[in-house]
Amino acid sequence: MFDGIADRYDLVNDVISLGQDRAWRRATVNAVDAHSGELVLDLAAGTGTSSESFIRKGARVIACDFSLGMLSTGVRRRGGASRGGVTFVAGDALHLPFADGTFDAVTVSFGLRNVNDVDLALRELLRVTKVGGRVVICEFSHIPVGFVDRLYSTYLMAALPKIAGAVSGKGESYDYLSESIMAWPAQADLARHLQDAGWSRVAWRNLSCGIVALHRGFREQ
Numbered sequence: 001m002f003d004g005i006a007d008r009y010d011l012v013n014d015v016i017s018l019g020q021d022r023a024w025r026r027a028t029v030n031a032v033d034a035h036s037g038e039l040v041l042d043l044a045a046g047t048g049t050s051s052e053s054f055i056r057k058g059a060r061v062i063a064c065d066f067s068l069g070m071l072s073t074g075v076r077r078r079g080g081a082s083r084g085g086v087t088f089v090a091g092d093a094l095h096l097p098f099a100d101g102t103f104d105a106v107t108v109s110f111g112l113r114n115v116n117d118v119d120l121a122l123r124e125l126l127r128v129t130k131v132g133g134r135v136v137i138c139e140f141s142h143i144p145v146g147f148v149d150r151l152y153s154t155y156l157m158a159a160l161p162k163i164a165g166a167v168s169g170k171g172e173s174y175d176y177l178s179e180s181i182m183a184w185p186a187q188a189d190l191a192r193h194l195q196d197a198g199w200s201r202v203a204w205r206n207l208s209c210g211i212v213a214l215h216r217g218f219r220e221q
């Protein structure tokens with residue numbers, strides 16, 4: 001599915017989120033807080049838009065995804081597969097092609113919801129993180145006020161696929177986006193998945209009233 005929408009993926013994001021996606025990405029970068037000399041895994045990195053911001057303080061980033069269409073778009077835009085601190089790697093979240101304890105920080109933006117086995121992916125992320133390292137998950141979530149969440153669900157089901165379809169020409173992919181957001185676990189539930197996978201000191205905070213949530217955890221052993 002992502003191979004088919006790769007070229008217009010970033011443009012559609014800006015349109016359907018009314019530009020909010022940029023603020024969500026800034027919040028993710030601040031939560032990861034990657035520093036010079038650190039190695040960051042941006043899993044389900046797609047075209048690498050989520051990866052670019054991590055290099056600002058001198059960290060190196062591995063942008064890993066299994067959609068060759070998304071990766072190719074990213075490589076074309078950056079002018080190479082390994083440029084300016086971002087290296088694109090083809091890999092599956094369920095069998096990460098990295099040794100144990102490789103990364104100082106691992107992060108997933110708007111990707112975990114798309115992975116077939118979320119719990120296995122969270123365990124794989126833990127495996128490739130150094131002891132003392134951290135995980136940050138940026139993902140769509142749920143507005144904690146019932147009637148507002150219902151209004152938002154109406155937007156998701158009725159308007160979002162039409163708007164995204166008009167911009168991308170692939171409306172059916174965005175039916176999937178709406179359905180997957182509504183089926184995704186709420187904040188506390190996702191925190192439990194992280195804890196069950198072995199992550200410690202798990203906490204989260206809402207962005208845009210819970211439309212998006214940032215979860216963070218640490219590998220303690």
Ligand SMILES: C[S@@+](CC[C@H](N)C(=O)[O-])C[C@H]1O[C@@H](n2cnc3c(N)ncnc32)[C@H](O)[C@@H]1O
Nearest residue numbers: 044045046050065066067092093109111114115
């Ligand atoms: C919505 S995009 C997110 C891209 C990027 N992180 C961003 O913030 O724009 C979701 C990505 O998850 C990737 N994905 C889904 N399942 C995956 C898996 N098992 N392994 C690696 N990538 C996966 C898709 O190929 C897609 O590029």
